[in-house]
Amino acid sequence: MRLKYAFIKKHSTDYPVRRLCQTLKVHPSGYYAWLAEPQSARAKEDQRLLGLIKHAWLESGGVYGYRKIHDDLRELGEECGRNRVRRLMQAEGLRSQTGYRRRPGFYGGKPTVASPNHLARQFKVSEPNKVWVTDITYIRTYEGWLYLAVVLDLFSRQVIGWSMKPRMCSDLAIDAMLMAVWRRKPQQQVMIHSDQGSQFSSSDWKSFLKANNVISSMSRRGNCH
Incomplete structure (x- = not known):
């Protein structure tokens, strides 16, 4: 649910919040309640890790999937699980490409x-x-x-x-x-x-x-x- 709220927040400047909530099947009141909450340590760490994931994904030319991105992060010394990398990439819309x-x-x-x-x-x-x-x-x-x-x-x-x-x-x-x-x-x-x-x-x-x-x-x- 929090990932949906984060997606709405990211795109709220481009689309009406109510429309985004309707598309993602969440209630606007729940989104605004989440927006008022202080960001948790886990959420802050997710944001930091997402930045590294984006850089690794861009470095690959936008073709790596979560498995190879996870391997790259591990070799850079990052402690993170493969499922976490997959979750963050899916929420951000970062996908692997075939044919490379x-x-x-x-x-x-x-x-x-x-x-x-x-x-x-x-x-x-x-x-x-x-x-x-x-x-x-x-x-x-x-x-x-x-x-x-x-x-x-x-x-x-x-x-x-x-x-x-x-x-x-x-x-x-x-x-x-x-x-x-x-x-x-x-x-x-x-x-x-x-x-x-x-x-x-x-x-x-x-x-x-x-x-x-x-x-x-x-x-x-x-x-x-």
Whole structure:
């Protein structure tokens, strides 16, 4: 019931409350009584967790379902149940998409010389612009496949840079990093963690990182973290 009330509150600026209550089969008096209640600690935690879920969902290109989102959150150190993630995603209207897969070479392929894994699964970061992570996925659209590169600040779990192109190239990853550097303008050295894909091993990528005081960290083969 509380999820229905939360949905009504979110959309009350776009639609009449009475109509929303009628659609969701709740009484307006119950909604207004809920609105007057102070937000519980559980509800506040749900809101915080929902923010992380949204970022993970957006990072996937809007294609991950609750199972993969739950796995991502667990690997980031979040203590949450799979059913809770499913409930929050359903209430927010975040759904998985079929017809996508991870980009070729994510789990294999022949990389060039890899950078050390400086991150070493230390997902708890003390401040922003200290550790960023990046990844590439590809999704199917009505116009064909598109490649999406995303840069995430590990401190806030916020997407700070992204790039989308119709083909896989080194510029895809560099453009996403360029947006992140331009938006954040870090004053200290930043670590960027990635897999061992060729886009993150190219000479252009390495030159860009060096020019912008960014150190590369790469996961070991067969592990994206």
